[in-house]
Amino acid sequence: MSDPRPTDPPPRVEVRLPGGRTLPGRLLAWRQGPDGAWWAQAIIQVPAAAIRQVAGEDYTAVPREPAPRPSAGGYVLAADTRPGQPRTAVLHAADCWTLGKAAHWTTITPVDDPDQARALLLIDDTTACDACGPEQHLPTAP
Structure with missing residues (x-):
């Protein structure tokens, strides 16, 4: 088994949410808890409207990535x-x-x-x- 190169994106996964909906994601790591159960550390993208910020947290350093400008302008x-x-x-x-x-x-x-x-x-x-x-x-x- 070869190690992935650091520049390779993490492997794709499907994340099943409560209610049965699935979202695409990327698997970062497997972690085993003290009880022996395995947990997945994954990245998912959700609409910004689904996020609620926590009072007292500083979000100024969170990067924003605007959509690329269309070739015909935008x-x-x-x-x-x-x-x-x-x-x-x-x-x-x-x-x-x-x-x-x-x-x-x-x-x-x-x-x-x-x-x-x-x-x-x-x-x-x-x-x-x-x-x-x-x-x-x-x-x-x-």
Whole structure:
């Protein structure tokens, strides 16, 4: 049996959740408990809405990996979703570096259509990102 190279991704698994639903995952390790039962340490991806942050924990160092920018261009809308705060949104190029520093209360929504991106900038609570300047890359309106 050969050892996997450190650059190889962990092997794929299916993780069965309560209720019978399964999610794809990656198996990191097997661990045996003091009672002899085996446990799997695995990585799964779940929708962000399924995660509840724990009060007192610091999430600022958790990396964010925005979706790659489509080859034909693309935009995303970053909206502030804090309760009790005024709704504000910022239009970004999909590969804007500032999206990696977005706060946990920020909702990121892809905007694939340039006309829709242009229309979003006409809404009072929506601005263009100062870092990536997405409005400079929008095709001119017909």
